[in-house]
Amino acid sequence: MLKQLLKQHDGPLTRDLVQEPGTFGLGKIPSRLKPHSTVSSICGFCATGCQLKIHLDESGNAINLSPHPGYPVNLGMACPKGWQALDPLDASDRATTPLLRDASGKLSPVAWDTALDAFVSRLKSIKETHGHESVAFLSTGQIPFEEMAFLGCLFKFGMGFLHCDANTRQCMATAVTAYKQSFGFDAPPATYADFEESDVIVLIGSNLCIAHPILWQRVMRNKRTPQIIVIDPRATETAQAATQHIAMRPKGDLPLLYALAHCIIRDERTDAQSISNTSGFEEFSEFVKSHTPQAAAEATGLSPEAIEALAATVSQPGKRVSWWWTMGVNQSYEGVRTAQAIINLCLITGNIGKPGTGPSSVTGQCNAMGSRLFSNTTSLVGGHDFADPAHREKVASALGISPDLIPSQTSLAYDQIFDAIENGKIKALWIIATNPFHSWIDRARLDRLREKLDFLVVQDMYHSTESARAADLVLPAAGWGEKDGCLINSERRIGTIKAVRKAPGIALSDFRIFRLIAARWGCGEMFSGWTDPQAVFKILRDLTVDRPCDISGIRDYAHLDAEGGIQWPFPESQISNLKSQTPSERRLFEDGKFFTPDRKARLHFATPSPIPEPTDSEYPFTLLTGRGTSSQWHTLSRTGKSKLLSLLAPPSAYVEIHPDDAAALNLKNNGTLTIRSRRGEIQATAYIAPTVQRGQIFLPMHYPEVNLLTHPSFDPHSRQPNYKACAVALWVR
Numbered sequence: 086m087l088k089q090l091l092k093q094h095d096g097p098l099t100r101d102l103v104q105e106p107g108t109f110g111l112g113k114i115p116s117r118l119k120p121h122s123t124v125s126s127i128c129g130f131c132a133t134g135c136q137l138k139i140h141l142d143e144s145g146n147a148i149n150l151s152p153h154p155g156y157p158v159n160l161g162m163a164c165p166k167g168w169q170a171l172d173p174l175d176a177s178d179r180a181t182t183p184l185l186r187d188a189s190g191k192l193s194p195v196a197w198d199t200a201l202d203a204f205v206s207r208l209k210s211i212k213e214t215h216g217h218e219s220v221a222f223l224s225t226g227q228i229p230f231e232e233m234a235f236l237g238c239l240f241k242f243g244m245g246f247l248h249c250d251a252n253t254r255q256c257m258a259t260a261v262t263a264y265k266q267s268f269g270f271d272a273p274p275a276t277y278a279d280f281e282e283s284d285v286i287v288l289i290g291s292n293l294c295i296a297h298p299i300l301w302q303r304v305m306r307n308k309r310t311p312q313i314i315v316i317d318p319r320a321t322e323t324a325q326a327a328t329q330h331i332a333m334r335p336k337g338d339l340p341l342l343y344a345l346a347h348c349i350i351r352d353e354r355t356d357a358q359s360i361s362n363t364s365g366f367e368e369f370s371e372f373v374k375s376h377t378p379q380a381a382a383e384a385t386g387l388s389p390e391a392i393e394a395l396a397a398t399v400s401q402p403g404k405r406v407s408w409w410w411t412m413g414v415n416q417s418y419e420g421v422r423t424a425q426a427i428i429n430l431c432l433i434t435g436n437i438g439k440p441g442t443g444p445s446s447v448t449g450q451c452n453a454m455g456s457r458l459f460s461n462t463t464s465l466v467g468g469h470d471f472a473d474p475a476h477r478e479k480v481a482s483a484l485g486i487s488p489d490l491i492p493s494q495t496s497l498a499y500d501q502i503f504d505a506i507e508n509g510k511i512k513a514l515w516i517i518a519t520n521p522f523h524s525w526i527d528r529a530r531l532d533r534l535r536e537k538l539d540f541l542v543v544q545d546m547y548h549s550t551e552s553a554r555a556a557d558l559v560l561p562a563a564g565w566g567e568k569d570g571c572l573i574n575s576e577r578r579i580g581t582i583k584a585v586r587k588a589p590g591i592a593l594s595d596f597r598i599f600r601l602i603a604a605r606w607g608c609g610e611m612f613s614g615w616t617d618p619q620a621v622f623k624i625l626r627d628l629t630v631d632r633p634c635d636i637s638g639i640r641d642y643a644h645l646d647a648e649g650g651i652q653w654p655f656p657e658s659q660i661s662n663l664k665s666q667t668p669s670e671r672r673l674f675e676d677g678k679f680f681t682p683d684r685k686a687r688l689h690f691a692t693p694s695p696i697p698e699p700t701d702s703e704y705p706f707t708l709l710t711g712r713g714t715s716s717q718w719h720t721l722s723r724t725g726k727s728k729l730l731s732l733l734a735p736p737s738a739y740v741e742i743h744p745d746d747a748a749a750l751n752l753k754n755n756g757t758l759t760i761r762s763r764r765g766e767i768q769a770t771a772y773i774a775p776t777v778q779r780g781q782i783f784l785p786m787h788y789p790e791v792n793l794l795t796h797p798s799f800d801p802h803s804r805q806p807n808y809k810a811c812a813v814a815l816w817v818r
């Protein structure tokens with residue numbers, strides 16, 4: 086196989102396989118490929134946060150890479166995306182120059198000067214005519230937090246706008262809201278060592294093998310012969326590798342989790358000490374009384390006996406139980422209460438704040454956690470609250486600006502920004518490092534809304550994305566590997582990324598673009614100290630003092646590199662209390678104290694509600710969506726450019742369908758299936774396998790057709806889209 090691949094891809098593949106001189110037995114390495122020096126950098130794809138060693142030539146240009154054996158996250162491992170992380174930089178569709186739509190409607194190359202003029206003059210005139218709520222941005226969890234903070238502060242404090250959100254709304258908003266309400270702060274408690282120290286690992290709505298392959302490797306290192314339970318309607322790669330698969334009905338999670346709490350409380354398998362650190366236990370016990378396993382059978386499709394058995398497994402006295410969830414939970418119309426039902430189980434059984442325990446959301450994008458703390462979109466930069474006058478004072482004084490520049494009002498959420506475009510309130514949109522014209526739920530609505538926008542700016546590495554093609558102005562951005570900054574991974578570990586390549590053409594880092602915009606807008610003075618990413622890192626670090634995410638003990642980037650990344654919190658005041666100067670693994674809530682005013686965790690719960698778009702006789706199938714393979718990233722703008730990664734994934738949309746359903750439709754393997762929802766109709770190649778249950782199909786999100794079908798419903802608390810269940814009809818033409 087390897088030989089075959091090498092034949093097909095002599096150039097780049099040979100280069101990328103030559104990671105460590107001599108290790109692959111590929112013979113003598115040409116001198117142009119011999120590394121001159123090496124730097125470390127965190128991978129820019131998923132939130133696992135693996136560290137890579139990037140090998141450089143004499144001029145500091147990356148020639149290849151290898152996973153870092155000494156980093157506490159990946160321990161020398163990387164998944165295919167990490168190994169091929171340099172490939173997307175060389176793509177021929179990189180945005181190398183700004184593009185502006187000309188009088189004939191064509192996007193034409195222009196100089197930065199012209200692009201900045203257009204940007205500033207259009208947005209200023211829209212602001213003058215329609216007010217400060219008429220311009221919005223949509224950004225990302227995939228750029229360093231120094232850049233994110235710059236964007237959020239520039240937009241709100243410098244340019245004086247209000248409405249902005251990020252693709253973290255599509256992804257982590259549910260977990261954020263759940264933690265904030267339950268713990269008083271957005272504080273994921275676990276550390277990756279917990280994967281290795283659990284007796285029972287429950288993965289709920291998470292396909293770890295595909296979406297976080299290196300975290301699955303951490304599970305495999307567990308020496309306690311753990312029970313690994315996967316709760317997912319699909320028999321995913323992870324479910325197949327687990328010790329037990331709970332193949333429940335889509336969105337049966339909440340009734341299931343309440344039934345588990347019912348059994349555990351009924352049988353007194355609770356932990357009194359842990360419960361004393363919570364509020365609301367009496368009410369919760371009363372609430373779950375009616376949530377018997379029998380009552381949950383219909384919604385979950387599970388037998389009462391199976392639910393009783395699961396309750397016993399996750400509450401075994403003396404056993405360490407850890408719960409991990411991802412998009413199967415977050416992307417639900419009742420995701421917040423579902424995440425909190427998981428949190429409640431951990432709290433009442435004492436599975437929190439100890440090795441091998443915890444309710445943990447596994448985050449998605451490389452800097453989802455950094456955006457949560459520093460983006461200045463939903464919460465005020467540095468883990469603060471826009472609504473709190475003391476927080477506004479503190480941030481204003483630290484940034485040397487007037488508190489009046491900090492709005493007390495919160496921004497509209499992603500879907501509300503689109504509603505505001507629809508009703509004419511928002512006239513211009515600036516999209517940075519995300520591709521909503523592919524990834525947003527019911528995305529055809531965006532194509533319709535495009536006409537309503539007076540000005541659309543897209544800032545991306547590529548000019549070819551669905552979003553860039555729709556823009557009036559494309560700003561060419563450097564990508565991972567072409568700039569410096571910090572990312573925060575799922576276990577709260579902060580690590581650095583490095584510039585190891587020059588950006589193509591006249592593309593600039595997002596950081597430089599924000600500096601240019603600040604100067605041209607006339608607010609450059611406000612950001613005079615924001616000279617480079619490390620200077621901003623220090624400003625942000627100092628802002629976190631006295632917040633739960635206090636990182637005042639981190640000196641600089643070199644400190645982060647020397648310690649193998651550092652998890653927050655890391656307050657200067659407490660460094661001397663830490664057992665070792667910088668322990669490589671730390672979890673939260675070891676003292677049973679939370680960030681709420683009374684230091685107790687709150688048990689939140691609510692009666693489960695019906696699926697927003699249930700199946701019926703016209704649309705009898707449930708459509709599930711999610712990640713397809715470990716070599717595909719989201720809208721494929723990056724991984725689609727790697728020859729090797731492309732070889733590892735189907736080139737066009739495919740659909741998983743159960744053999745009995747396929748037989749009933751007279752559908753052959755690799756045949757074409759037409760899929761229709763109330764929003765649109767698409768075609769996909771059939772992959773017939775009992776990985777999905779009867780009555781369900783699965784489409785990977787990587788193909789642009791998929792979100793033509795999805796149903797725009799949202800969690801009322803987090804406003805996260807309900808991507809994972811809608812009703813569709815199928816036929817073979």
Ligand SMILES: Nc1nc2c(c(=O)[nH]1)N[C@H]1C(S)=C(S)[C@@H](COP(=O)(O)OP(=O)(O)OC[C@H]3O[C@@H](n4cnc5c(=O)[nH]c(N)nc54)[C@H](O)[C@@H]3O)O[C@H]1N2
Pocket residue numbers: 131132256289290291292293295296297316317318319321334335336337338411412413414448449450709710711712713714715716717718719809810
């Ligand atoms: N290779 C690769 N890795 C990635 C990404 C990528 O694009 N490609 N993206 C990254 C990002 S941003 C994210 S957010 C993560 C996502 O990581 P995951 O959440 O693990 O991935 P998904 O496939 O979106 O969804 C997980 C599972 O939820 C299941 N599911 C659907 N409905 C339900 C339900 O009602 N209940 C339960 N319990 N499960 C349900 C689906 O069948 C699916 O197997 O992956 C990250 N890692």
Ligand SMILES: Nc1nc2c(c(=O)[nH]1)N[C@H]1C(S)=C(S)[C@@H](COP(=O)(O)OP(=O)(O)OC[C@H]3O[C@@H](n4cnc5c(=O)[nH]c(N)nc54)[C@H](O)[C@@H]3O)O[C@H]1N2
Pocket residue numbers: 225227228252253255256412416449450517518519520521523524525526544545546547550562563564565595710711712718719720721722723786791792795808
């Ligand atoms: N049906 C369905 N839809 C889904 C999901 C699902 O499970 N099902 N999952 C949702 C989830 S969890 C997520 S996170 C979203 C992801 O959705 P998106 O964020 O839209 O997907 P990406 O392809 O990661 O888009 C990132 C864009 O940023 C560009 N880019 C990369 N690096 C940089 C940089 O440094 N600077 C700039 N300026 N640009 C850069 C890339 O070229 C790319 O165009 O999709 C969501 N959509």
Ligand code: SF4
Pocket residue numbers: 128129130131132133134135159162163164165166167168297298299300
């Ligand atoms: S698991 Fe995630 S962070 Fe690690 S190499 Fe793969 S994509 Fe990169």
Ligand SMILES: [Mo]
Pocket residue numbers: 255256257449450
């Ligand atoms: Mo995500």
